[in-house]
Amino acid sequence: xxxxxxxxxxxxxxxxxxxxxxxxxxxxxxxxxxxxxxxxxxxxxxxxxxxxxxxxxxxxxxxxxxxxxxxxxxxxxxxxxxxxxxxxxxxxxxxxxxxxxxxxxxxxxxxxxxxxxxxxxxxxxxxxxxxxxxxxxxxxxxxxxxxxxxxxxxxxxxxxxxxxxxxxxxxxxxxxxxxxxxxxxxxxxxxxxxxxxxxxxxxxxxxxxxxxxxxxxxxxxxxxxxxxxxxxxxxxxxxxxxxxxxxxxxxxxxxxxxxxxxxxxxxxxxxxxxxxxxxxxxxxxxxxxxxxxxxxxxxxxxxxxxxxxxxxxxxxxxxxxx
Amino acid sequence: xxxxxxxxxxxxxxxxxxxxxxxxxxxxxxxxxxxxxxxxxxxxxxxxxxxxxxxxxxxxxxxxxxxxxxxxxxxxxxxxxxxxxxxxxxxxxxxxxxxxxxxxxxxxxxxxxxxxxxxxxxxxxxxxxxxxxxxxxxxxxxxxxxxxxxxxxxxxxxxxxxxxxxxxxxxxxxxxxxxxxxxxxxxxxxxxxxxxxxxxxxxxxxxxxxxxxxxxxxxxxxxxxxxxxxxxxxxxxxxxxxxxxxxxxxxxxxxxxxxxxx
Numbered sequence: 092x093x094x095x096x097x098x099x100x101x102x103x104x105x106x107x108x109x110x111x112x113x114x115x116x117x118x119x120x121x122x123x124x125x126x127x128x129x130x131x132x133x134x135x136x137x138x139x140x141x142x143x144x145x146x147x148x149x150x151x152x153x154x155x156x157x158x159x160x161x162x163x164x165x166x167x168x169x170x171x172x173x174x175x176x177x178x179x180x181x182x183x184x185x186x187x188x189x190x191x192x193x194x195x196x197x198x199x200x201x202x203x204x205x206x207x208x209x210x211x212x213x214x215x216x217x218x219x220x221x222x223x224x225x226x227x228x229x230x231x232x233x234x235x236x237x238x239x240x241x242x243x244x245x246x247x248x249x250x251x252x253x254x255x256x257x258x259x260x261x262x263x264x265x266x267x268x269x270x271x272x273x274x275x276x277x278x279x280x281x282x283x284x285x286x287x288x289x290x291x292x293x294x295x296x297x298x299x300x301x302x303x304x305x306x307x308x309x310x311x312x313x314x315x316x317x318x319x320x321x322x323x324x325x326x327x328x329x330x331x332x333x334x335x336x337x338x339x340x341x342x343x344x345x346x347x348x349x350x351x352x353x354x355x356x357x358x359x360x361x362x363x364x365x366x367x368x369x370x371x372x373x374x375x376x377x378x379x380x381x382x383x384x385x386x387x388x389x390x391x392x393x394x395x396x397x398x399x400x401x402x403x404x405x406x407x408x409x410x411x412x413x
Numbered sequence: 414x415x416x417x418x419x420x421x422x423x424x425x426x427x428x429x430x431x432x433x434x435x436x437x438x439x440x441x442x443x444x445x446x447x448x449x450x451x452x453x454x455x456x457x458x459x460x461x462x463x464x465x466x467x468x469x470x471x472x473x474x475x476x477x478x479x480x481x482x483x484x485x486x487x488x489x490x491x492x493x494x495x496x497x498x499x500x501x502x503x504x505x506x507x508x509x510x511x512x513x514x515x516x517x518x519x520x521x522x523x524x525x526x527x528x529x530x531x532x533x534x535x536x537x538x539x540x541x542x543x544x545x546x547x548x549x550x551x552x553x554x555x556x557x558x559x560x561x562x563x564x565x566x567x568x569x570x571x572x573x574x575x576x577x578x579x580x581x582x583x584x585x586x587x588x589x590x591x592x593x594x595x596x597x598x599x600x601x602x603x604x605x606x607x608x609x610x611x612x613x614x615x616x617x618x619x620x621x622x623x624x625x626x627x628x629x630x631x632x633x634x635x636x637x638x639x640x641x642x643x644x645x646x647x648x649x650x651x652x653x654x655x656x657x658x659x660x661x662x663x664x665x666x667x668x669x670x671x672x673x674x675x
Contacts, residue, residue, distance in 0.1 A: 105673070163506055165506065165670075165671060188505075188506050188507060189508045191506075193503075198499070198500050202423060202427065204430045204431075205427060205430075213420070217416055217419075217507050218507075218508065219416070
């Protein structure tokens with residue numbers, strides 16, 4: 092299938108004013124400023140097929156937001172090209188944005204003083220959604236996200252979880268083909284997160300919506316995404332499936348054993364260095380074991396290792412994950 | 414068009430939620446108008462007219478220009494706030510023209526204040542002092558059109574200054590100074606009739622005269638026939654000039670935002 096999103100070697104450099112400490116330097120700065128070049132995005136490429144659901148992660152300051160901004164058309168790349176759904180986002184912004192939806196977890200686009208439903212109505216006019224489609228989508232979404240109780244309340248009285256659900260609906264009412272979620276679960280409780288994840292999955296499965304998802308919550312990624320792109324310091328360092336990253340980079344496994352006298356022992360080992368049966372043999376000969384459980388490596392731990400550079404990823408082969 | 418009208422309607426509804434605010438604004442409008450009327454009543458001290466300008470004319474000028482300038486106030490830090498907190502990028506993700514959206518939201522706010530601020534204040538002051546009636550019903554209707562044009566001039570001046578927040582950290586100071594200029598030169602504090610000839614001549618070359626003074630003169634019948642047309646032609650000319658200037662700043666600012674990332 093033709094990719095719906097194609098990103099080729101994009102780069103974005105920011106010019107940052109360099110500030111030195113001290114009064115003298117401050118005064119000097121008034122007249123003569125030194126600039127530093129910060130490479131926010133440094134040669135990133137990937138392509139995404141229609142109906143894919145991709146997790147986009149990286150530590151703070153890795154260049155995630157800059158990339159999302161370029162993908163959504165509000166920032167020009169310095170070099171490289173982006174083609175999404177036949178449009179060049181930053182050049183054909185006005186036509187392009189009709190086909191996408193963007194949800195920012197930290198910036199609401201709802202009208203603070205008016206009931207939620209009024210903000211939805213406004214979307215109907217902004218995107219010129221046909222009445223029938225609007226009614227259908229609204230009914231479906233409010234039911235799925237369980238919003239009947241608060242749809243007539245002013246947004247300022249809503250809880251964060253309720254507001255977030257409102258924001259998601261507002262961004263999807265016009266049935267966009269591509270949706271960018273920028274930290275949609277930030278600050279939410281477990282139940283609210285679960286609801287949002289289910290909804291995103293549902294949209295992807297039933298409407299074939301292509302979804303790009305940034306988050307710091309690895310549970311989000313594990314439960315929702317099929318594919319993972321990790322970026323750090325402006326470069327793509329991983330692009331592939333979640334199963335793959337687990338198999339490849341989960342160096343250590345943990346075995347928990349409960350002994351007959353009720354004590355618990357935990358053993359962590361590296362499968363690449365000591366094969367499983369060696370470890371087992373050793374354990375069986377040493378203890379009287381009542382129960383045993385092998386913990387699968389958590390994606391959380393893997394990503395932490397990657398961020399902290401405890402594991403080095405192989406250089407990403409172009410076209411990987413396709 | 415329907416989309417932008419919706420923005421205006423939503424803003425109108427928005428304003429409805431702050432009832433205390435709007436009661437205070439009515440009181441504010443009434444107090445300012447009454448205070449100025451008292452001053453001018455005292456200055457006239459029973460004299461019928463000064464250079465052909467009667468107290469009634471001055472009072473009419475005040476109620477229209479001062480009353481409307483209160484009603485036409487809107488949040489001039491809007492763009493700066495949007496730029497500072499980064500939410501301006503959200504606006505670019507919608508298939509609407511952001512400038513028109515801003516204009517229509519402000520129009521919605523203005524409409525709200527005319528209905529719930531200007532008209533109540535007007536009714537109150539009618540009991541306090543007497544005004545000139547409009548020269549004719551046609552003059553009155555033409556004045557309404559002229560006021561709308563005046564509003565656009567006022568809005569464009571504000572918008573131009575607001576776009577400077579793409580480059581400056583704060584435009585608050587500039588906006589305050591701009592408002593002093595607008596209030597004085599548009600004749601809402603001191604009627605333009607009483608200004609020194611030289612100053613009056615200078616003002617006639619600025620857009621300020623077109624904001625309130627042209628509508629007032631149409632209402633009073635000071636302008637008639639061809640003068641009305643030329644007065645309104647000047648208003649339209651200023652709108653065109655200011656719109657071009659605004660567009661240049663806006664385009665440059667947006668370019669800076671999308672190229673440099675704000």
